[in-house]
Amino acid sequence: MIRVFDDLESLSQAAAGLFVDAARRAVVEHGRFSVALAGGSTPRRCYELLSRLPFCDQVPWGQVHVFWGDERCVPADDSRSNSRMARQALLDHVPLPARQIHPMTCVADPVAAALNYQQELKDFFATGKACFDLIFLGLGGDGHTASLFPGTAALDETLRWVTTVHKPGEDFHRLTMTAPLINRAALVIFLVAGADKALILRKVLESSDRDQPLPARLISPEPGRLVWLVDRAAGCGTTNSEPRDQL
Numbered sequence: 001m002i003r004v005f006d007d008l009e010s011l012s013q014a015a016a017g018l019f020v021d022a023a024r025r026a027v028v029e030h031g032r033f034s035v036a037l038a039g040g041s042t043p044r045r046c047y048e049l050l051s052r053l054p055f056c057d058q059v060p061w062g063q064v065h066v067f068w069g070d071e072r073c074v075p076a077d078d079s080r081s082n083s084r085m086a087r088q089a090l091l092d093h094v095p096l097p098a099r100q101i102h103p104m105t106c107v108a109d110p111v112a113a114a115l116n117y118q119q120e121l122k123d124f125f126a127t128g129k130a131c132f133d134l135i136f137l138g139l140g141g142d143g144h145t146a147s148l149f150p151g152t153a154a155l156d157e158t159l160r161w162v163t164t165v166h167k168p169g170e171d172f173h174r175l176t177m178t179a180p181l182i183n184r185a186a187l188v189i190f191l192v193a194g195a196d197k198a199l200i201l202r203k204v205l206e207s208s209d210r211d212q213p214l215p216a217r218l219i220s221p222e223p224g225r226l227v228w229l230v231d232r233a234a235g236c237g238t239t240n241s242e243p244r245d246q247l
């Protein structure tokens with residue numbers, strides 16, 4: 001399902017609304033809400049909206065558990081940290097118990113950190129549904145999502161839930177959830193905005209080029225739902241986007 005919005009603001013409003021709906025539904029259905037946040041810049045406005053009225057009062061924060069889909073292995077106060085962005089935009093401003101915030105910490109030993117985070121997820125999901133209620137994802141210009149970059153072994157992972165990635169040219173490693181874990185989610189929402197994403201978005205949504213396995217095309221939750229929230233600048237080239245409507 002693709003929803004096209006006039007701009008990032010209206011896209012972010014819709015994403016915040018879906019977060020609230022998913023959280024309330026999950027708490028009613030199984031007493032808690034598990035969400036994995038995306039990094040990058042696009043989701044920031046959605047996170048800011050969730051930290052303010054009217055959205056912040058609609059979320060059952062006491063039953064929310066926050067994880068990350070990926071993280072750069074940098075100090076928590078580093079400007080490149082995905083958890084730092086989420087804390088500044090959202091988590092430092094809402095009554096979410098600290099024990100329910102599960103950052104990926106991987107500065108020292110990424111391989112051990114990946115195993116530790118995977119164990120933390122296994123422990124969390126040991127009781128009840130072994131899947132996230134909601135996962136936010138972004139889309140990179142090369143078709144990556146989370147830290148599943150083209151040409152990396154992470155794309156071939158079929159068993160592990162979390163793995164390490166080194167993106168060529170970066171002086172840090174990354175941790176990322178793998179496609180098998182992401183695809184277990186009840187709801188996966190891509191947030192894509194900006195004209196610079198128009199070409200890659202069209203390739204991901206419409207290309208049948210088997211020789212070019214774009215990582216974002218690995219994301220196909222089953223039986224969960226996949227929703228693309230895109231702004232008009234990014235979605236102008238897609239042919240199967242539905243007209244903007246109320247979510």
Ligand code: 6PG
Pocket residue numbers: 038039040041042043070071072082137138139140141144145146147
């Ligand atoms: C990361 C992100 C990454 C991001 C995309 C889109 O850690 O780099 O998780 O997957 O979502 O690169 O980033 P923008 O939203 O900044 O375009």
